[in-house]
Amino acid sequence: MATLRDIKRRINSIKSTAKITRAMKMVAAAKxxxxxxxxxxxxxxxxxxxxxxxxxxxxxxxxxxxLLKVRPRKTVEVxxxxxxxxxxxxxxxxxxxxxxxxxxxxxxxxxxxxVSTIGRKARExxxxxxxxxxxxxxxxxxxxxxxxxxxxxxxxMENYINETFDEVYLVYNEFKTVVSQQVTEVRxxxxxxxxxxxxxxxxxxxxxxxxxxxxxxxLPKSMEILVFRALLESQASEEAxxxxxxxxxxxxxxxxxxxxxxxxxxxxxASITKELMDIVGGAEALKE
Amino acid sequence: MADKLTLExxxxxxxxxxxxxxxxxxxxxxxxxxxxxxxxxxVTTLKIGMxxxxxxxxxxxxxxxxxxxxxxxxxVLVLADxxxxxxxxDVERAKAAMQRAEERLRQKENVDFARAQAALQRALxxxxxxxxxxxx
Numbered sequence: 560m561a562t563l564r565d566i567k568r569r570i571n572s573i574k575s576t577a578k579i580t581r582a583m584k585m586v587a588a589a590k591x592x593x594x595x596x597x598x599x600x601x602x603x604x605x606x607x608x609x610x611x612x613x614x615x616x617x618x619x620x621x622x623x624x625x626l627l628k629v630r631p632r633k634t635v636e637v638x639x640x641x642x643x644x645x646x647x648x649x650x651x652x653x654x655x656x657x658x659x660x661x662x663x664x665x666x667x668x669x670x671x672x673x674v675s676t677i678g679r680k681a682r683e684x685x686x687x688x689x690x691x692x693x694x695x696x697x698x699x700x701x702x703x704x705x706x707x708x709x710x711x712x713x714x715x716m717e718n719y720i721n722e723t724f725d726e727v728y729l730v731y732n733e734f735k736t737v738v739s740q741q742v743t744e745v746r747x748x749x750x751x752x753x754x755x756x757x758x759x760x761x762x763x764x765x766x767x768x769x770x771x772x773x774x775x776x777x778l779p780k781s782m783e784i785l786v787f788r789a790l791l792e793s794q795a796s797e798e799a800x801x802x803x804x805x806x807x808x809x810x811x812x813x814x815x816x817x818x819x820x821x822x823x824x825x826x827x828x829a830s831i832t833k834e835l836m837d838i839v840g841g842a843e844a845l846k847e
Numbered sequence: 848m849a850d851k852l853t854l855e856x857x858x859x860x861x862x863x864x865x866x867x868x869x870x871x872x873x874x875x876x877x878x879x880x881x882x883x884x885x886x887x888x889x890v891t892t893l894k895i896g897m898x899x900x901x902x903x904x905x906x907x908x909x910x911x912x913x914x915x916x917x918x919x920x921x922x923v924l925v926l927a928d929x930x931x932x933x934x935x936x937d938v939e940r941a942k943a944a945m946q947r948a949e950e951r952l953r954q955k956e957n958v959d960f961a962r963a964q965a966a967l968q969r970a971l972x973x974x975x976x977x978x979x980x981x982x983x
Contacts, residue, residue, distance in 0.1 A: 597860070600859075600860055600861030600862070601859050601860075601861075603857050603861075603862050604857045604858060604859050604861075604862075604926060607857055607924060607926055608926055611890070611915065611917055611924075611926070705859045705860070705928070705929075763887075763888060764888045764889060764890050764919070765887055765888065765889045765890070766889075766890050766891070767875060767876070767877050767880075767889070767890070767891040767892070768876065768877055768891075768892070772892070773890055773891070773892060773915070776892060776915075777915065784859065787859060
Protein backbone atom coordinates (compact mmCIF):
# COMPACT_ATOMS: atom_id res chain seq x y z
CA MET A 560 0.00 0.00 0.00
CA ALA A 561 1.14 3.50 -0.88
CA THR A 562 2.48 5.46 2.01
CA LEU A 563 0.93 8.73 3.11
CA ARG A 564 3.78 10.71 1.71
CA ASP A 565 3.54 9.05 -1.73
CA ILE A 566 -0.14 9.92 -1.98
CA LYS A 567 0.47 13.47 -0.85
CA ARG A 568 3.11 13.86 -3.51
CA ARG A 569 0.83 12.58 -6.25
CA ILE A 570 -1.97 14.91 -5.16
CA ASN A 571 0.36 17.88 -5.37
CA SER A 572 1.64 16.91 -8.78
CA ILE A 573 -1.88 16.52 -10.14
CA LYS A 574 -2.88 19.81 -8.59
CA SER A 575 -0.17 21.64 -10.47
CA THR A 576 -1.14 19.90 -13.71
CA ALA A 577 -4.72 21.00 -13.18
CA LYS A 578 -3.50 24.53 -12.66
CA ILE A 579 -1.74 24.45 -16.02
CA THR A 580 -4.66 22.96 -17.91
CA ARG A 581 -7.01 25.48 -16.36
CA ALA A 582 -4.77 28.33 -17.47
CA MET A 583 -4.51 26.86 -20.97
CA LYS A 584 -8.25 26.63 -21.16
CA MET A 585 -8.58 30.28 -20.32
CA VAL A 586 -5.98 31.27 -22.89
CA ALA A 587 -7.78 29.17 -25.52
CA ALA A 588 -11.08 30.84 -24.65
CA ALA A 589 -9.60 34.28 -25.16
CA LYS A 590 -7.99 33.25 -28.45
CA UNK A 591 -11.23 31.64 -29.57
CA UNK A 592 -13.08 34.87 -29.02
CA UNK A 593 -10.57 36.76 -31.12
CA UNK A 594 -10.64 34.17 -33.90
CA UNK A 595 -14.42 34.22 -33.92
CA UNK A 596 -14.48 37.99 -34.21
CA UNK A 597 -12.21 37.85 -37.24
CA UNK A 598 -14.39 35.17 -38.78
CA UNK A 599 -17.45 37.33 -38.38
CA UNK A 600 -15.58 40.36 -39.70
CA UNK A 601 -14.76 38.52 -42.91
CA UNK A 602 -18.30 37.34 -43.49
CA UNK A 603 -19.75 40.54 -45.02
CA UNK A 604 -16.80 40.83 -47.39
CA UNK A 605 -17.05 37.20 -48.47
CA UNK A 606 -20.80 37.48 -48.98
CA UNK A 607 -20.50 40.68 -50.96
CA UNK A 608 -17.78 39.36 -53.22
CA UNK A 609 -19.82 36.28 -54.10
CA UNK A 610 -22.80 38.60 -54.72
CA UNK A 611 -20.80 40.67 -57.16
CA UNK A 612 -19.40 37.57 -58.79
CA UNK A 613 -22.76 35.92 -59.21
CA UNK A 614 -24.15 39.04 -60.81
CA UNK A 615 -21.32 38.84 -63.34
CA UNK A 616 -20.80 35.22 -64.21
CA UNK A 617 -23.12 32.98 -66.18
CA UNK A 618 -23.05 29.36 -65.05
CA UNK A 619 -22.31 28.15 -68.56
CA UNK A 620 -19.33 30.34 -69.26
CA UNK A 621 -16.69 27.82 -68.34
CA UNK A 622 -14.29 28.96 -71.00
CA UNK A 623 -14.21 32.50 -69.75
CA UNK A 624 -11.36 31.83 -67.36
CA UNK A 625 -8.82 29.02 -66.87
CA LEU A 626 -9.76 28.73 -63.20
CA LEU A 627 -13.31 27.78 -64.13
CA LYS A 628 -12.35 25.21 -66.70
CA VAL A 629 -12.95 21.56 -65.84
CA ARG A 630 -10.19 19.36 -67.19
CA PRO A 631 -10.05 15.56 -67.30
CA ARG A 632 -8.63 14.49 -63.97
CA LYS A 633 -5.16 12.99 -63.91
CA THR A 634 -3.53 14.46 -60.83
CA VAL A 635 -5.45 15.66 -57.84
CA GLU A 636 -4.06 17.87 -55.13
CA VAL A 637 -5.21 17.38 -51.56
CA UNK A 638 -4.55 20.26 -49.19
CA UNK A 639 -4.79 19.41 -45.52
CA UNK A 640 -5.19 22.10 -42.94
CA UNK A 641 -4.11 21.40 -39.35
CA UNK A 642 -2.66 23.36 -36.47
CA UNK A 643 0.96 23.87 -35.50
CA UNK A 644 0.43 22.96 -31.88
CA UNK A 645 -1.05 19.93 -30.20
CA UNK A 646 -3.05 19.58 -27.00
CA UNK A 647 -6.33 20.16 -28.76
CA UNK A 648 -8.03 16.80 -28.55
CA UNK A 649 -8.83 14.96 -31.75
CA UNK A 650 -8.67 18.15 -33.82
CA UNK A 651 -5.67 17.18 -35.94
CA UNK A 652 -6.25 13.43 -35.94
CA UNK A 653 -9.70 13.90 -37.40
CA UNK A 654 -8.53 16.08 -40.28
CA UNK A 655 -5.60 13.84 -41.08
CA UNK A 656 -7.81 10.76 -41.00
CA UNK A 657 -10.31 12.39 -43.36
CA UNK A 658 -7.44 13.47 -45.59
CA UNK A 659 -6.01 9.96 -45.75
CA UNK A 660 -9.45 8.57 -46.59
CA UNK A 661 -9.82 11.05 -49.41
CA UNK A 662 -6.35 10.24 -50.73
CA UNK A 663 -7.09 6.51 -50.70
CA UNK A 664 -10.40 7.05 -52.43
CA UNK A 665 -8.79 9.11 -55.17
CA UNK A 666 -6.02 6.55 -55.57
CA UNK A 667 -8.51 3.73 -55.90
CA UNK A 668 -10.01 5.66 -58.80
CA UNK A 669 -6.61 5.41 -60.46
CA UNK A 670 -5.63 9.05 -59.99
CA UNK A 671 -2.30 10.55 -59.11
CA UNK A 672 -2.40 12.33 -55.78
CA UNK A 673 -0.15 15.07 -54.51
CA VAL A 674 -0.43 16.42 -51.00
CA SER A 675 0.17 19.85 -49.55
CA THR A 676 -0.18 20.73 -45.93
CA ILE A 677 -0.81 23.76 -43.81
CA GLY A 678 0.27 23.44 -40.20
CA ARG A 679 3.09 21.55 -38.55
CA LYS A 680 1.02 18.55 -37.49
CA ALA A 681 0.00 17.58 -41.02
CA ARG A 682 3.53 18.11 -42.27
CA GLU A 683 4.96 15.81 -39.59
CA UNK A 684 2.46 13.14 -40.57
CA UNK A 685 2.82 13.29 -44.34
CA UNK A 686 6.58 13.74 -44.35
CA UNK A 687 6.98 10.02 -43.82
CA UNK A 688 4.25 8.66 -46.09
CA UNK A 689 4.30 7.23 -49.55
CA UNK A 690 2.40 10.17 -51.07
CA UNK A 691 4.58 13.00 -52.34
CA UNK A 692 4.44 16.13 -50.21
CA UNK A 693 4.35 19.02 -52.63
CA UNK A 694 4.27 22.05 -50.42
CA UNK A 695 4.06 22.62 -46.66
CA UNK A 696 3.15 25.90 -45.04
CA UNK A 697 3.74 26.26 -41.31
CA UNK A 698 3.77 28.96 -38.70
CA UNK A 699 0.29 30.20 -39.47
CA UNK A 700 -1.31 29.10 -36.20
CA UNK A 701 -2.36 32.09 -34.19
CA UNK A 702 -1.37 34.65 -36.78
CA UNK A 703 -3.46 34.08 -39.85
CA UNK A 704 -3.26 37.06 -42.18
CA UNK A 705 -4.87 37.76 -45.48
CA UNK A 706 -1.40 37.92 -47.00
CA UNK A 707 -0.67 34.32 -46.02
CA UNK A 708 -3.99 33.22 -47.49
CA UNK A 709 -3.11 35.07 -50.67
CA UNK A 710 0.23 33.33 -50.87
CA UNK A 711 -1.34 29.89 -50.56
CA UNK A 712 -4.13 30.67 -53.02
CA UNK A 713 -1.66 32.06 -55.53
CA UNK A 714 0.50 29.00 -55.34
CA UNK A 715 -2.51 26.74 -55.94
CA MET A 716 -3.81 28.80 -58.83
CA GLU A 717 -0.42 28.96 -60.55
CA ASN A 718 0.01 25.23 -60.34
CA TYR A 719 -3.52 24.67 -61.49
CA ILE A 720 -3.02 26.81 -64.55
CA ASN A 721 0.35 25.10 -65.23
CA GLU A 722 -1.57 21.82 -65.09
CA THR A 723 0.57 20.46 -62.26
CA PHE A 724 -2.76 19.16 -61.02
CA ASP A 725 -6.29 19.20 -62.38
CA GLU A 726 -8.29 19.50 -59.22
CA VAL A 727 -7.73 20.76 -55.69
CA TYR A 728 -9.47 19.61 -52.54
CA LEU A 729 -9.14 21.23 -49.15
CA VAL A 730 -9.74 19.27 -45.96
CA TYR A 731 -10.21 21.32 -42.82
CA ASN A 732 -12.16 21.71 -39.60
CA GLU A 733 -15.23 23.79 -40.11
CA PHE A 734 -16.34 25.80 -37.14
CA LYS A 735 -19.93 24.94 -36.28
CA THR A 736 -20.23 25.91 -32.64
CA VAL A 737 -17.84 26.12 -29.74
CA VAL A 738 -18.52 22.48 -28.88
CA SER A 739 -18.69 21.04 -32.38
CA GLN A 740 -16.22 21.23 -35.23
CA GLN A 741 -16.82 19.32 -38.38
CA VAL A 742 -14.23 17.98 -40.76
CA THR A 743 -15.15 19.21 -44.22
CA GLU A 744 -13.71 18.68 -47.67
CA VAL A 745 -14.33 21.27 -50.33
CA ARG A 746 -13.21 21.51 -53.92
CA UNK A 747 -11.23 24.69 -54.38
CA UNK A 748 -10.35 24.33 -58.06
CA UNK A 749 -11.78 24.43 -60.65
CA UNK A 750 -13.95 27.09 -59.11
CA UNK A 751 -17.46 25.77 -59.05
CA UNK A 752 -19.79 27.82 -61.16
CA UNK A 753 -21.48 30.35 -58.99
CA UNK A 754 -25.13 29.70 -58.42
CA UNK A 755 -27.05 32.27 -60.27
CA UNK A 756 -29.95 33.81 -58.51
CA UNK A 757 -32.69 33.79 -61.12
CA UNK A 758 -35.02 35.97 -59.14
CA UNK A 759 -32.53 38.82 -59.27
CA UNK A 760 -32.90 40.63 -62.52
CA UNK A 761 -29.70 41.28 -64.40
CA UNK A 762 -28.88 44.93 -64.48
CA UNK A 763 -27.08 46.58 -67.31
CA UNK A 764 -23.85 47.30 -65.59
CA UNK A 765 -21.22 49.60 -66.95
CA UNK A 766 -17.80 48.07 -66.58
CA UNK A 767 -14.50 49.76 -66.20
CA UNK A 768 -11.96 48.75 -67.52
CA UNK A 769 -13.98 45.85 -68.99
CA UNK A 770 -16.15 42.97 -67.89
CA UNK A 771 -13.41 40.41 -68.60
CA UNK A 772 -10.80 42.42 -66.76
CA UNK A 773 -12.92 42.73 -63.65
CA UNK A 774 -13.90 39.13 -63.86
CA UNK A 775 -10.28 38.05 -64.22
CA UNK A 776 -9.40 39.91 -61.07
CA UNK A 777 -12.42 38.96 -59.04
CA LEU A 778 -12.05 35.21 -59.53
CA PRO A 779 -8.61 34.91 -57.95
CA LYS A 780 -9.77 37.25 -55.23
CA SER A 781 -12.72 35.04 -54.37
CA MET A 782 -10.35 32.08 -54.25
CA GLU A 783 -8.10 33.94 -51.82
CA ILE A 784 -11.10 34.72 -49.70
CA LEU A 785 -12.10 31.07 -49.70
CA VAL A 786 -8.68 30.06 -48.41
CA PHE A 787 -8.63 32.88 -45.88
CA ARG A 788 -12.01 31.85 -44.61
CA ALA A 789 -10.93 28.23 -44.20
CA LEU A 790 -7.81 29.38 -42.32
CA LEU A 791 -9.90 31.45 -39.93
CA GLU A 792 -12.45 28.69 -39.44
CA SER A 793 -9.74 26.20 -38.71
CA GLN A 794 -8.14 28.63 -36.30
CA ALA A 795 -11.37 29.10 -34.38
CA SER A 796 -12.01 25.36 -34.39
CA GLU A 797 -8.52 24.69 -33.05
CA GLU A 798 -8.99 27.01 -30.11
CA ALA A 799 -12.47 25.64 -29.44
CA UNK A 800 -11.14 22.08 -29.54
CA UNK A 801 -8.31 23.02 -27.22
CA UNK A 802 -10.71 24.67 -24.84
CA UNK A 803 -12.84 21.53 -24.65
CA UNK A 804 -9.80 19.29 -24.30
CA UNK A 805 -8.36 21.40 -21.49
CA UNK A 806 -11.72 21.59 -19.77
CA UNK A 807 -11.90 17.79 -19.79
CA UNK A 808 -8.32 17.51 -18.58
CA UNK A 809 -9.06 19.86 -15.70
CA UNK A 810 -12.17 17.89 -14.74
CA UNK A 811 -10.30 14.60 -14.87
CA UNK A 812 -7.54 16.01 -12.73
CA UNK A 813 -10.07 17.21 -10.17
CA UNK A 814 -11.75 13.79 -10.08
CA UNK A 815 -8.39 12.19 -9.55
CA UNK A 816 -7.56 14.60 -6.74
CA UNK A 817 -10.85 13.72 -5.05
CA UNK A 818 -10.14 10.02 -5.34
CA UNK A 819 -6.61 10.38 -4.06
CA UNK A 820 -7.73 12.58 -1.18
CA UNK A 821 -10.15 9.87 -0.16
CA UNK A 822 -7.39 7.30 -0.34
CA UNK A 823 -5.12 9.61 1.61
CA UNK A 824 -7.67 10.01 4.38
CA UNK A 825 -8.29 6.29 4.52
CA UNK A 826 -4.60 5.61 4.81
CA UNK A 827 -4.24 8.20 7.53
CA UNK A 828 -7.20 6.75 9.41
CA ALA A 829 -5.72 3.26 9.12
CA SER A 830 -2.40 4.38 10.52
CA ILE A 831 -4.09 6.13 13.47
CA THR A 832 -6.16 3.04 14.21
CA LYS A 833 -3.05 0.92 14.07
CA GLU A 834 -1.22 3.19 16.49
CA LEU A 835 -4.19 3.20 18.86
CA MET A 836 -4.33 -0.58 18.76
CA ASP A 837 -0.65 -0.68 19.66
CA ILE A 838 -1.14 1.65 22.60
CA VAL A 839 -4.20 -0.19 23.85
CA GLY A 840 -2.40 -3.50 23.38
CA GLY A 841 0.60 -2.20 25.33
CA ALA A 842 -1.59 -0.90 28.15
CA GLU A 843 -3.41 -4.23 28.40
CA ALA A 844 -0.08 -6.05 28.61
CA LEU A 845 1.10 -3.81 31.48
CA LYS A 846 -2.07 -4.51 33.51
CA GLU A 847 -1.42 -8.19 33.72
CA MET B 848 -35.73 58.50 -56.36
CA ALA B 849 -33.89 58.67 -53.12
CA ASP B 850 -31.65 61.66 -52.71
CA LYS B 851 -29.14 59.81 -50.58
CA LEU B 852 -26.52 57.19 -51.33
CA THR B 853 -25.63 54.29 -49.08
CA LEU B 854 -21.88 54.03 -48.92
CA GLU B 855 -20.44 50.81 -47.64
CA UNK B 856 -16.76 49.96 -47.36
CA UNK B 857 -15.88 46.37 -46.44
CA UNK B 858 -12.51 44.63 -46.17
CA UNK B 859 -11.49 41.09 -45.24
CA UNK B 860 -10.79 42.48 -41.77
CA UNK B 861 -14.26 43.84 -41.28
CA UNK B 862 -16.62 46.57 -42.27
CA UNK B 863 -14.97 49.98 -42.21
CA UNK B 864 -17.84 52.27 -42.99
CA UNK B 865 -21.56 52.22 -43.60
CA UNK B 866 -23.21 55.61 -43.98
CA UNK B 867 -25.88 57.57 -45.74
CA UNK B 868 -24.07 60.14 -47.86
CA UNK B 869 -24.78 62.71 -50.54
CA UNK B 870 -21.82 62.21 -52.82
CA UNK B 871 -18.88 59.86 -53.27
CA UNK B 872 -15.65 60.32 -55.19
CA UNK B 873 -13.61 57.13 -55.54
CA UNK B 874 -10.19 56.27 -57.05
CA UNK B 875 -11.12 54.10 -60.05
CA UNK B 876 -8.30 52.31 -61.84
CA UNK B 877 -9.17 54.23 -65.01
CA UNK B 878 -9.43 57.51 -63.19
CA UNK B 879 -11.34 59.05 -60.35
CA UNK B 880 -15.09 58.96 -60.61
CA UNK B 881 -17.88 60.67 -58.75
CA UNK B 882 -21.20 59.14 -57.79
CA UNK B 883 -24.39 61.04 -57.09
CA UNK B 884 -27.80 59.57 -56.33
CA UNK B 885 -29.35 58.10 -59.47
CA UNK B 886 -26.07 56.85 -60.94
CA UNK B 887 -26.29 54.05 -63.53
CA UNK B 888 -25.25 50.56 -62.40
CA UNK B 889 -21.50 50.46 -62.58
CA VAL B 890 -18.67 48.11 -61.62
CA THR B 891 -15.03 49.07 -61.58
CA THR B 892 -11.68 48.17 -60.10
CA LEU B 893 -10.07 50.60 -57.70
CA LYS B 894 -6.45 51.54 -57.30
CA ILE B 895 -4.62 52.71 -54.20
CA GLY B 896 -6.06 56.10 -53.37
CA MET B 897 -8.41 58.26 -51.43
CA UNK B 898 -12.16 57.97 -51.30
CA UNK B 899 -14.00 61.15 -50.44
CA UNK B 900 -17.62 61.36 -49.36
CA UNK B 901 -19.83 64.32 -48.56
CA UNK B 902 -22.48 64.15 -45.94
CA UNK B 903 -24.38 67.40 -45.48
CA UNK B 904 -21.66 69.93 -44.71
CA UNK B 905 -19.14 67.32 -43.65
CA UNK B 906 -16.53 65.64 -45.77
CA UNK B 907 -15.03 62.27 -44.92
CA UNK B 908 -11.86 60.69 -46.25
CA UNK B 909 -11.04 57.01 -46.49
CA UNK B 910 -7.80 55.37 -47.57
CA UNK B 911 -8.44 52.58 -50.08
CA UNK B 912 -5.88 49.91 -50.88
CA UNK B 913 -7.14 48.67 -54.27
CA UNK B 914 -10.30 46.66 -54.71
CA UNK B 915 -13.67 46.96 -56.41
CA UNK B 916 -16.61 49.25 -56.37
CA UNK B 917 -20.14 48.39 -57.34
CA UNK B 918 -22.74 51.09 -57.81
CA UNK B 919 -26.37 50.08 -58.09
CA UNK B 920 -29.70 51.25 -56.67
CA UNK B 921 -28.16 54.29 -54.99
CA UNK B 922 -25.77 52.06 -53.16
CA VAL B 923 -22.01 52.28 -53.40
CA LEU B 924 -20.31 49.11 -52.31
CA VAL B 925 -16.54 49.19 -51.98
CA LEU B 926 -14.65 45.92 -51.55
CA ALA B 927 -11.11 46.85 -50.63
CA ASP B 928 -8.07 44.75 -49.74
CA UNK B 929 -7.75 47.10 -46.83
CA UNK B 930 -9.16 50.49 -45.96
CA UNK B 931 -8.92 52.97 -43.14
CA UNK B 932 -10.79 56.12 -42.29
CA UNK B 933 -8.56 59.16 -42.19
CA UNK B 934 -9.08 59.41 -38.41
CA UNK B 935 -7.83 55.85 -37.86
CA UNK B 936 -4.63 56.03 -39.88
CA ASP B 937 -1.45 55.43 -37.94
CA VAL B 938 0.77 58.14 -39.44
CA GLU B 939 3.90 57.02 -37.61
CA ARG B 940 3.55 53.55 -39.02
CA ALA B 941 2.93 54.88 -42.51
CA LYS B 942 6.05 57.03 -42.27
CA ALA B 943 8.10 54.06 -41.15
CA ALA B 944 6.70 52.01 -44.03
CA MET B 945 7.59 54.82 -46.41
CA GLN B 946 11.18 54.83 -45.22
CA ARG B 947 11.44 51.07 -45.50
CA ALA B 948 10.07 51.13 -49.04
CA GLU B 949 12.40 53.94 -50.09
CA GLU B 950 15.31 52.05 -48.61
CA ARG B 951 14.43 48.99 -50.63
CA LEU B 952 14.01 50.98 -53.83
CA ARG B 953 17.48 52.47 -53.36
CA GLN B 954 19.14 49.08 -53.09
CA LYS B 955 18.22 48.27 -56.68
CA GLU B 956 19.39 44.67 -56.39
CA ASN B 957 17.41 41.72 -55.09
CA VAL B 958 14.37 43.87 -54.79
CA ASP B 959 10.87 43.11 -55.94
CA PHE B 960 10.57 46.49 -57.55
CA ALA B 961 6.86 46.46 -58.20
CA ARG B 962 6.14 45.40 -54.65
CA ALA B 963 8.37 48.02 -53.08
CA GLN B 964 6.83 50.67 -55.26
CA ALA B 965 3.32 49.62 -54.30
CA ALA B 966 4.31 49.71 -50.65
CA LEU B 967 5.72 53.19 -51.10
CA GLN B 968 2.59 54.37 -52.81
CA ARG B 969 0.40 52.93 -50.08
CA ALA B 970 2.43 54.72 -47.43
CA LEU B 971 2.39 58.05 -49.27
CA UNK B 972 -1.35 57.86 -49.87
CA UNK B 973 -1.98 56.97 -46.26
CA UNK B 974 -0.05 60.01 -45.11
CA UNK B 975 -1.88 62.22 -47.58
CA UNK B 976 -5.29 60.97 -46.46
CA UNK B 977 -4.41 61.32 -42.80
CA UNK B 978 -3.34 64.92 -43.30
CA UNK B 979 -6.76 65.78 -44.70
CA UNK B 980 -8.35 65.57 -41.28
CA UNK B 981 -5.44 66.83 -39.27
CA UNK B 982 -5.26 70.13 -41.12
CA UNK B 983 -8.90 71.07 -40.73
